[in-house]
Amino acid sequence: MAKKPSDRQVHTEQLQDDLRHLSDTVEELVNATAKDASSEMRDLRERAEQRLKDTRARVEARGEQLYTDTRDSLTQQADCCDRYVRDNPWTSVGIGAAAGVVVGLLLGRR
Numbered sequence: 762m763a764k765k766p767s768d769r770q771v772h773t774e775q776l777q778d779d780l781r782h783l784s785d786t787v788e789e790l791v792n793a794t795a796k797d798a799s800s801e802m803r804d805l806r807e808r809a810e811q812r813l814k815d816t817r818a819r820v821e822a823r824g825e826q827l828y829t830d831t832r833d834s835l836t837q838q839a840d841c842c843d844r845y846v847r848d849n850p851w852t853s854v855g856i857g858a859a860a861g862v863v864v865g866l867l868l869g870r871r
Contacts, residue, residue, distance in 0.1 A: 787812075791813075
């Protein structure tokens with residue numbers, strides 16, 4: 762069974778594609794105007810290059826922050842689950858057995 766991507770994944774992928782496309786377009790513009798020697802065009806090109814670098818740095822930093830936050834959250838949740846199982850072993854065994862029965866019944870219906 763194939764996993765359906767979540768809305769967040771779809772939006773993230775769309776944002777990545779949009780940023781990649783924008784970055785490529787700005788790079789093409791900078792390269793295309795590289796031969797123009799006018800001072801106004803040179804200043805514009807330098808500002809575009811600087812903004813592109815700044816945007817890339819911000820996006821990378823945000824991505825790293827999201828990764829760190831997600832990793833920390835999952836670690837905290839796993840630790841909480843581990844603590845619950847250690848504090849309530851028989852309850853955990855009962856929950857696991859009940860889940861196994863339900864899954865077995867659902868699979869047996871096929």
